[in-house]
Amino acid sequence: xxxxxxxxxxxxxxxxxxxxxxxxxxxxxxxxxxxxxxxxxxxxxxxxxxxxxxxxxxxxxxxxxxxxxxxxxxxxxxxxxxxxxxxxxxxxxxxxxxxxxxxxxxxxxxxxxxxxxxxxxxxxxxxxxxxxxxxxxxxxxxxxxxxxxxxxxxxxxxxxxxxxxxxxxxxxxxxxxxxxxxxxxxxxxxxxxxxxxxxxxxxxxxxxxxxxxxxxxxxxxxxxxxxxxxxxxxxxxxxxxxxxxxxxxxxxxxxxxxxxxxx
Amino acid sequence: xxxxxxxxxxxxxxxxxxxxxxxxxxxxxxxxxxxxxxxxxxxxxxxxxxxxxxxxxxxxxxxxxxxxxxxxxxxxxxxxxxxxxxxxxxxxxxxxxxxxxxxxxxxxxxxxxxxxxxxxxxxxxxxxxxxxxxxxxxxxxxxxxxxxxxxxxxxxxxxxxxxxxxxxxxxxxxxxxxxxxxxxxxxxxxxxxxxxxxxxxxxxxxxxxxxxxxxxxxxxxxxxxxxxxxxxxxxxxxxxxxxxxxxxxxxxxxxxxxxxxxx
DNA sequence: GCAAATTTGTTCGTATGTATT
DNA sequence: CAATACATACGAACAAATTTG
Numbered sequence: 001x002x003x004x005x006x007x008x009x010x011x012x013x014x015x016x017x018x019x020x021x022x023x024x025x026x027x028x029x030x031x032x033x034x035x036x037x038x039x040x041x042x043x044x045x046x047x048x049x050x051x052x053x054x055x056x057x058x059x060x061x062x063x064x065x066x067x068x069x070x071x072x073x074x075x076x077x078x079x080x081x082x083x084x085x086x087x088x089x090x091x092x093x094x095x096x097x098x099x100x101x102x103x104x105x106x107x108x109x110x111x112x113x114x115x116x117x118x119x120x121x122x123x124x125x126x127x128x129x130x131x132x133x134x135x136x137x138x139x140x141x142x143x144x145x146x147x148x149x150x151x152x153x154x155x156x157x158x159x160x161x162x163x164x165x166x167x168x169x170x171x172x173x174x175x176x177x178x179x180x181x182x183x184x185x186x187x188x189x190x191x192x193x194x195x196x197x198x199x200x201x202x203x204x205x206x207x208x209x210x211x212x213x214x215x216x217x218x219x220x221x222x223x224x225x226x227x228x229x230x231x232x233x234x235x236x237x238x239x240x241x242x243x244x245x246x247x248x249x250x251x252x253x254x255x256x257x258x259x260x261x262x263x
Numbered sequence: 264x265x266x267x268x269x270x271x272x273x274x275x276x277x278x279x280x281x282x283x284x285x286x287x288x289x290x291x292x293x294x295x296x297x298x299x300x301x302x303x304x305x306x307x308x309x310x311x312x313x314x315x316x317x318x319x320x321x322x323x324x325x326x327x328x329x330x331x332x333x334x335x336x337x338x339x340x341x342x343x344x345x346x347x348x349x350x351x352x353x354x355x356x357x358x359x360x361x362x363x364x365x366x367x368x369x370x371x372x373x374x375x376x377x378x379x380x381x382x383x384x385x386x387x388x389x390x391x392x393x394x395x396x397x398x399x400x401x402x403x404x405x406x407x408x409x410x411x412x413x414x415x416x417x418x419x420x421x422x423x424x425x426x427x428x429x430x431x432x433x434x435x436x437x438x439x440x441x442x443x444x445x446x447x448x449x450x451x452x453x454x455x456x457x458x459x460x461x462x463x464x465x466x467x468x469x470x471x472x473x474x475x476x477x478x479x480x481x482x483x484x485x486x487x488x489x490x491x492x493x494x495x496x497x498x499x500x501x502x503x504x505x506x507x508x509x510x511x512x513x514x515x516x517x518x519x520x521x522x523x524x525x526x
Numbered sequence: 527g528c529a530a531a532t533t534t535g536t537t538c539g540t541a542t543g544t545a546t547t
Numbered sequence: 548c549a550a551t552a553c554a555t556a557c558g559a560a561c562a563a564a565t566t567t568g
Contacts, residue, residue: 004555030533041557046534054317054473055458062534063565074455079511186514192337193456193478193504195318210317213456213476213504222516229515241456241476248342248511251449252492253485267536293552304538309553325553326546 006047009038017057028066072243080249104135108165120220121231128152130162142204146237182223190218204240215239269310272301280320280331291329335506343512367398371428383483384494391415393425405467409500445486453481467503478502
């Protein structure tokens with residue numbers, strides 16, 4: 001057997017979708033109709049449909065039918081211009097498409113730093129950190145989930161608004177500068193991609209087949225400290241890969257004002 | 264039925280894997296043994312295993328058995344320090360793990376620009392471009408696939424080595440500067456994640472279930488031109504998401520020398 | 527609001543094919 | 548070649564979700 005039957009059927013359907021014969025959003029034949037059409041068992045048809053589902057080309061809705069996937073217009077997040085977790089500049093990132101973004105209220109917790117977080121923030125494992133979580137919605141659908149971690153120490157030193165479950169109106173960066181003289185001089189983003197956690201799948205309403213990956217951006221922000229730089233915040237953002245893209249700009253590029261200050 | 268049987272079984276196995284009871288690399292019980300163990304049919308067991316496979320937790324090998332996945336030590340590619348497609352600095356990116364990287368010979372072709380490429384390089388659709396393709400291996404396994412596109416015009420103006428199917432020893436950037444005075448002043452990276460194309464799946468030996476996403480970085484490089492900047496190269500790199508991470512640094516961060524020149 | 531019809535989801539049993547040891 | 552283990556394929560029945568009358 002050169003190709004299994006279910007793959008042949010899947011390839012045939014794929015060709016019809018890619019040729020445009022089956023339009024995005026349109027309903028496909030039912031499993032029983034496809035069984036008759038291809039002279040195969042329903043289970044074999046289901047294997048073929050599963051193959052297409054795994055590639056995001058179709059989606060099945062129980063009780064309704066199977067539909068050709070619509071392509072999502074991705075939201076582009078500019079990392080190099082990314083102001084931080086609680087900035088007012090969110091709205092401007094996507095309104096070029098006329099979509100309505102919104103940001104949830106902040107959920108604030110005091111947690112103990114795990115090993116990885118402690119190492120990044122140069123704390124001891126178990127030291128307390130403030131976690132500030134925000135959700136970003138577009139047209140009412142959850143789009144990204146962001147959690148910032150600050151050493152508890154910053155509150156002790158005067159940045160008490162970090163414990164407030166509201167947006168910091170001036171932005172966290174400006175606030176930390178005003179209260180503590182803490183100024184960001186650099187940051188590092190680690191980008192990794194993997195299957196969603198159960199929480200993420202539930203939160204973003206991702207199909208539970210693990211098909212859609214989540215892009216995780218872990219940003220460490222650094223402030224000046226005489227000779228060295230010290231980390232003062234870690235921000236972890238989860239972006240479902242089916243609706244997000246990232247953009248990074250360096251130096252002089254069209255549409256970006258050159259910044260001579262080093263970042 | 265709160266949870267389908269196959270999901271209950273999958274969750275039980277997942278818990279055993281995550282607890283360490285089933286070690287990475289170890290062989291799991293066979294489908295028939297699991298059928299007896301869980302008092303379910305073999306097909307239901309297979310549904311449970313498929314669920315775990317979709318999450319990359321296990322992998323089945325026909326004729327051998329099913330095994331708990333080993334975690335791959337990811338290669339971290341530093342985008343902000345990424346010199347370009349044909350630099351000699353590749354080797355230094357991963358040898359901290361003692362792995363052996365290598366870069367394939369270049370495959371050079373003259374192609375016609377498609378709509379997207381033409382728009383980015385400010386050409387007309389169908390204009391000729393030079394494509395230079397390279398493969399990167401680590402320990403003999405394909406790790407990333409990179410294709411750079413240059414306007415054909417650059418060869419006419421004197422950069423004839425672009426048509427040579429060998430590495431440009433001094434690096435493409437230095438070569439273009441020497442021959443044409445073309446100097447990179449900025450670049451933009453667009454990062455997107457999606458299922459592999461058939462070609463990518465075959466090339467990277469990804470399982471054909473579409474489980475592992477591919478990170479695509481599309482870099483546009485800009486050179487100076489009096490008032491404006493002009494694009495002169497597009498580099499598209501495909502990174503299988505199971506073995507790659509990206510790192511982006513801005514401003515002053517530990518381990519990075521601050522660059523005051525704007526990028 | 528309920529009942530029927532439609533459609534996908536889950537589960538079982540069985541048989542045969544293919545890859546590996 | 549034989550044994551083992553996963554892969555493919557078929558048929559059947561019932562459950563759950565959704566729409567429709």
